[in-house]
Amino acid sequence: MIALDTNLLVYAHRADSPWHGPAAAVVAELAEGSAPWAIPWPCLHEFLAIATHPRIFSPPTPLDRAIDQVAAWMESPSLRLLGESPGYWGTFRDMALAGKVTGPMVHDGRVAALCVDHGVAELWSADRDFNRFPGLTVRNPLIPAR
Numbered sequence: 234m235i236a237l238d239t240n241l242l243v244y245a246h247r248a249d250s251p252w253h254g255p256a257a258a259v260v261a262e263l264a265e266g267s268a269p270w271a272i273p274w275p276c277l278h279e280f281l282a283i284a285t286h287p288r289i290f291s292p293p294t295p296l297d298r299a300i301d302q303v304a305a306w307m308e309s310p311s312l313r314l315l316g317e318s319p320g321y322w323g324t325f326r327d328m329a330l331a332g333k334v335t336g337p338m339v340h341d342g343r344v345a346a347l348c349v350d351h352g353v354a355e356l357w358s359a360d361r362d363f364n365r366f367p368g369l370t371v372r373n374p375l376i377p378a379r
Contacts, residue, residue: 235263236271236315236348238358239279241374246294252359252375258359259374264309273315273347274341277303315347324350330337331364345369346349 237260244256250362263270280303294302306312325346328334334342345366348356355370356363363371 234269234271234313234351234353236273236351236353236356237263237276238344238356238360238363239276239283240359241357242272242276242280243283244375245358246280246299247290249290255375260306264306264312266294266310269311269313270309271313271315271348271351271353272306273344275343275347277314279340308339313351315351315353317347318350321346321350328366328368331367334365338362338365 241256241259244250244252245260250256272284281296281299284299284302285288285296287293307314325342328346328349329339329342331339332342332345339360341360343358345363349366349368353369355363355372357372357374359375361371363369
């Protein structure tokens, strides 16, 4: 199963992003396909925070439009939403210690632990910080494979 990080969701949503076209194609392919794909709940919350933030985007996405976007993704029958399960804390603890996570990196540690805890094969992200987490395969689908 492939999981998507916040940055790909933002790029897919915001037409003013230089990566909009490729990101929108990646998300559409997953959403319209039959293979299971995932979004961690924290990434949906972070998507809302970033897309609607007036210091990040001018103009920001209106909240109702951002919520409609999340609802559209959630209509995909193959989407799995990743949240904390009984084994999550142990996974997070181990990954946070191994990745030497502090401060804002705790959020990334949470996303990484959710992915590993739910058996995600790859996290697709443009954020290289995820490479610090053992047991998590990360790929940027916006860069052609070599």
